[in-house]
Amino acid sequence: xxxxxxxxxxxxxxxxxxxxxxxxxxxxxxxxxxxxxxxxxxxxxxxxxxxxxxxxxxxxxxxxxxxxxxxxxxxxxxxxxxxxxxxxxxxxxxxxxxxxxxxxxxxxxxxxxxxxxxxxxxxxxxxxxxxxxxxxxxxxxxxxxxxxxxxxxxxxxxxxxxxxxxxxxxxxxxxxxxxxxxxxxxxxxxxxxxxxxxxxxxxxxxxxxxxxxxxxxxxxxxxxxxxxxxxxxxxxxxxxxxxxxxxxxxxxxxxxxxxxxxxxxxxxxxxxxxx
Numbered sequence: 630x631x632x633x634x635x636x637x638x639x640x641x642x643x644x645x646x647x648x649x650x651x652x653x654x655x656x657x658x659x660x661x662x663x664x665x666x667x668x669x670x671x672x673x674x675x676x677x678x679x680x681x682x683x684x685x686x687x688x689x690x691x692x693x694x695x696x697x698x699x700x701x702x703x704x705x706x707x708x709x710x711x712x713x714x715x716x717x718x719x720x721x722x723x724x725x726x727x728x729x730x731x732x733x734x735x736x737x738x739x740x741x742x743x744x745x746x747x748x749x750x751x752x753x754x755x756x757x758x759x760x761x762x763x764x765x766x767x768x769x770x771x772x773x774x775x776x777x778x779x780x781x782x783x784x785x786x787x788x789x790x791x792x793x794x795x796x797x798x799x800x801x802x803x804x805x806x807x808x809x810x811x812x813x814x815x816x817x818x819x820x821x822x823x824x825x826x827x828x829x830x831x832x833x834x835x836x837x838x839x840x841x842x843x844x845x846x847x848x849x850x851x852x853x854x855x856x857x858x859x860x861x862x863x864x865x866x867x868x869x870x871x872x873x874x875x876x877x878x879x880x881x882x883x884x885x886x887x888x889x890x891x892x893x894x895x896x897x898x899x900x901x902x903x904x
Contacts, residue, residue: 693717693727694736694832698758707740707755728756736835759835770805771892774812779899781816790816794870803877804885807843808892810874814850814867815896821857827897834894839886840878846893847871 696716700708714724731737740755767775774793781789790813797809822830830849833842851871855864878886 690727690730690734690736691828691832693724694731694758694835695828697728697731697737697756698831698835701758707742707757709754710756713756728754736832767888767892767895771808771888774808774892775896775899778812778816778896786816786819794866797870803881804888807874807877807881807889810870811847811889811893812896813870814847814854815893815900817859817863817867818850818853818857819900821853822900826853827900831894831897834890834897839883839890843878843886843889843893844875847874 693713696713697708700712700716710724710728711721713728714721717724728737728739732739736759738757738759740757742753742755777789777793793809793813793816797806797813800806800809826849830846833846833849835842851867854867878889
């Protein structure tokens with residue numbers, strides 16, 4: 630049933646630059662037939678999509694990224710690597726090196742501003758997490774989806790999930806199709822999301838390569854849902870919807886991908902206690 634999807638991922642392996650990641654993917658694809666193709670695909674999602682996050686961001690990198698996001702959220706202003714060093718109790722040079730690594734991977738942006746307090750004309754590094762536009766830029770339809778998620782009672786999760794899938798299937802907008810599917814997957818996986826997995830999703834959704842981050846995030850949720858023992862018929866339905874999601878992510882504009890990232894970031898934030 631999923632042979633076509635796996636063949637498609639095999640073809641895309643040549644686009645993967647990281648040699649270690651390629652090796653992991655090929656190991657999964659060579660698993661013997663004692664395991665079902667569905668489980669092989671889930672493992673492949675973790676290697677090909679979720680694995681990108683693990684290979685690109687070490688635990689140390691994730692610690693620094695979380696600190697940058699926290700400082701920026703509190704102040705609303707770009708920070709300097711010395712601010713980061715002070716918060717984490719490391720040298721400013723260590724902080725600088727980690728910021729550069731995060732910038733190279735697309736998780737933060739660096740600009741240079743003139744610091745009048747030090748010396749006229751002398752530039753100062755200004756660091757921002759690669760967050761996107763504020764949630765205020767969400768469309769009315771996206772905001773309504775967020776309200777519907779928050780108002781869905783736990784006992785009605787499966788019903789709300791099916792309603793979101795129906796709306797995705799009926800949507801004439803590829804962007805809104807993806808947003809409805811994200812909402813459906815968020816509801817279905819919410820019981821199984823621990824803080825570590827939420828942190829992984831958040832980091833995937835701030836990358837400046839949204840087509841990669843969104844694919845990774847959906848793959849991660851699919852793996853979580855399968856491992857949770859959700860009914861096989863529901864899994865089959867989700868797989869079909871995700872196949873179209875991946876197609877649409879490749880077809881829509883960069884701005885539309887960013888809109889989906891914003892929507893998902895907001896949904897994650899609202900899902901937290903006190904959000």
